[in-house]
Amino acid sequence: MRIAVLGTGPVGQTVAAKLGELGHEVTVGTRDPEETMARTDQDNFGNPPFAVWASQHSDVSIATLTEATAGAELIVNATNGAGSIEALEAAGEQNLVGKVLLDVANPLDFSQGMPPSLFVSNTDSLGEQIQRRFPDVRVVKALNTMNTYLMVDPKQLAGGDHTVFISGDDADAKNQVTALLESLGWSDIVELGDITTARGTEMYLPLWLRIMGATQNPMFNIKVVR
Amino acid sequence: MRIAVLGTGPVGQTVAAKLGELGHEVTVGTRDPEETMARTDQDNFGNPPFAVWASQHSDVSIATLTEATAGAELIVNATNGAGSIEALEAAGEQNLVGKVLLDVANPLDFSQGMPPSLFVSNTDSLGEQIQRRFPDVRVVKALNTMNTYLMVDPKQLAGGDHTVFISGDDADAKNQVTALLESLGWSDIVELGDITTARGTEMYLPLWLRIMGATQNPMFNIKVVR
Numbered sequence: 001m002r003i004a005v006l007g008t009g010p011v012g013q014t015v016a017a018k019l020g021e022l023g024h025e026v027t028v029g030t031r032d033p034e035e036t037m038a039r040t041d042q043d044n045f046g047n048p049p050f051a052v053w054a055s056q057h058s059d060v061s062i063a064t065l066t067e068a069t070a071g072a073e074l075i076v077n078a079t080n081g082a083g084s085i086e087a088l089e090a091a092g093e094q095n096l097v098g099k100v101l102l103d104v105a106n107p108l109d110f111s112q113g114m115p116p117s118l119f120v121s122n123t124d125s126l127g128e129q130i131q132r133r134f135p136d137v138r139v140v141k142a143l144n145t146m147n148t149y150l151m152v153d154p155k156q157l158a159g160g161d162h163t164v165f166i167s168g169d170d171a172d173a174k175n176q177v178t179a180l181l182e183s184l185g186w187s188d189i190v191e192l193g194d195i196t197t198a199r200g201t202e203m204y205l206p207l208w209l210r211i212m213g214a215t216q217n218p219m220f221n222i223k224v225v226r
Numbered sequence: 227m228r229i230a231v232l233g234t235g236p237v238g239q240t241v242a243a244k245l246g247e248l249g250h251e252v253t254v255g256t257r258d259p260e261e262t263m264a265r266t267d268q269d270n271f272g273n274p275p276f277a278v279w280a281s282q283h284s285d286v287s288i289a290t291l292t293e294a295t296a297g298a299e300l301i302v303n304a305t306n307g308a309g310s311i312e313a314l315e316a317a318g319e320q321n322l323v324g325k326v327l328l329d330v331a332n333p334l335d336f337s338q339g340m341p342p343s344l345f346v347s348n349t350d351s352l353g354e355q356i357q358r359r360f361p362d363v364r365v366v367k368a369l370n371t372m373n374t375y376l377m378v379d380p381k382q383l384a385g386g387d388h389t390v391f392i393s394g395d396d397a398d399a400k401n402q403v404t405a406l407l408e409s410l411g412w413s414d415i416v417e418l419g420d421i422t423t424a425r426g427t428e429m430y431l432p433l434w435l436r437i438m439g440a441t442q443n444p445m446f447n448i449k450v451v452r
Contacts, residue, residue: 112349117348117349118348121347121348121429122344122347122432123343158451161451162449162451163448167436190437190441192436192437193439193440197439197440199436200433200435200436201433203432204429204430206348206425206429207426207430208426210423210425210426211416211418211426211450213418213419214416214417214418214419214423215416215452217452220451221450221451222448222449223448223449223451224437224441224446224447224448225384225387225388225446225447226383226443226445226446
């Protein structure tokens, strides 16, 4: 499948690399590819600059947000939550219409100190904001409840015996994302319902952050024991 | 131990009954015991009136909020979250000072429709509100992330192989609550940190509600797989 992964941070890199490995035709979309490739600094997490990663993943293309989405059958939103709608607007609504948008972003707000709070929650969510702004895009929220390395390789923890959630209004889009999740190794996929259920998974982030703070290890996930 | 359980709803009843079974001297505190005992209606969940429950649990006493807390060594807040601070004020600050308050309530707001949202979240929590209002009470938030029947009998699900969280500022109070949780059958107790970490567990409730909506079965809990 032709997949655009929007975002060049650790999540975008990890997701793009894995989808490339799985045989998909992956393009990473970024506002200004030349600027992205010219960066020489490590990111905030100490990761090497994007060009280093790109040189190690020659199967993955780099393009503008517009080019990446225009040719894509499925789009992954791995941008910073605070910039997601702006990035999607920069991609161009005409390049998104009718497509499945797998939204893995979270509405983290770092302005109130650490750990971050959420800039939208409780009676709304980032998933809903994106769906409202782009009503003809088929938004599916998933994979936003664990570390990016577990997102793409759940079996490295307890043989994959833990849970991923899925929210969205479009049944066919959810089926497509479910198949993609299964191809990543997910077996316990809990479909929560329409896109308003993204409030639930996004509001879990504060608990994720506290568990991470207490255990000092991001390689955990929750399992719905039932 | 002499324990006051504040609240006469299903959570208060279930917690009081179990603590009584475990040999504690339990008093259920309610604003007006006569009025509570005189009720003849089922509650919103179809449970029988309180007096029926009380007649089946003669080991548990009923008293005013003041009387129940005055004699207690440990207090369980099982009141409706929206009325918790008012109920604690009615109990009288002098009856709470220095005591461990196990807060199992959640700040559910039913005014915006179902499923409920939260009336405090993100940059504050009910646990923190209670701690701020009663600075000399040793507030410990726990057991607010699962169905009341699992709260008091975790082993009925997967042999107890799932998680309970604990938040609070006072280490000794957390130790006391941890011992109480262990006596209920909890073995995977994750201590998150100070009372601000209650934001995490309270903000998990929206996800709990969506999982419940999707699975139509409240007898689940999450396990932190790590």
